Amino acid sequence: MSTYTYREVIEKEQEQLKLRREKLQQEHGTDEQPDWFGIALSGGGIRSATINLGFLKTLNKFGILQKADYLSTVSGGGYTHSYVQATIKEHGDFDRLFTKEHIDAMRQHGEYLTPGQGLWKTLNTLLLAVAFVVSWLMSLISPAIVAGIIYYIYTIIVGFTGNPVAETSGLAMDIEWWSLLIAGGLIL
Structure with missing residues (x-):
């Protein structure tokens, strides 16, 4: 070639x-x-x-x-x-x-987001609105998950180093507290 x-x-x-x-x-x-x-x-x-x-x-x-x-x-x-x-x-x-x-x-075919006429168009418009709300809610959940992970990591660090405000030692926490932290980490 x-x-x-x-x-x-x-x-x-x-x-x-x-x-x-x-x-x-x-x-x-x-x-x-x-x-x-x-x-x-x-x-x-x-x-x-x-x-x-x-x-x-x-x-x-x-x-x-x-x-x-x-x-x-x-x-x-x-x-x-x-x-x-x-x-x-x-x-x-x-x-x-x-x-x-x-x-x-x-x-x-220019109305591809909400095609159809009459009831069919109304249902498509409603479906589009529901999809928008679900997408918006999902965008709000993502920052909440990130904040939860950051708080979880902070809690583990405080567990090992102690909390200077509460004047507790790092390893003095109860076994139940550690169990909750580990379970929460597995869920995330």
């Missing part, structure tokens, strides 16, 4: 871009001053995909999308990019993009 140099990759890419423009009957710049044009779509999940869809629909309406040599995307922008590429490949035409059917499908 051979490798290509950076320059070879750039030249091959420019050849492909020129072929694309010729196929679409578009002008292109000179070798000294190419006029490559790209569009970048941001990420952000399905909601970003929906916004990007509207953005590209507008660019397509004015014939700008067809002139783009590059479409660079991440995450939600990638959903939209995939839709554009698949539709163009299937129909071979920029005019077939962004049909009402496609837009409606994107709108319908």
Whole structure:
């Protein structure tokens, strides 16, 4: 398997871009001053995909999308990019993009956190709220566990060294107290 140099990759890419423009009957710049044009779509999940869809629909309406040599995307922008590429490949035409059917499908699936309608949507919303509360409570429990472990370690140290405030010696604690400390440590 051979490798290509950076320059070879750039030249091959420019050849492909020129072929694309010729196929679409578009002008292109000179070798000294190419006029490559790209569009970048941001990420952000399905909601970003929906916004990007509207953005590209507008660019397509004015014939700008067809002139783009590059479409660079991440995450939600990638959903939209995939839709554009698949539709163009299937129909071979920029005019077939962004049909009402496609837009409606994107709108319908744009609410992925609480999908559905009527009672189903209400149940999904309730489930989302319960999941949020449980997650919030779990985030409160973690610091409490850490505080308990720190207190447990402090108690063991005081058990060996004594408590200067209570003026007790370190090893003078009862066997019951040590049993509780060991049991508590095993539970943690």
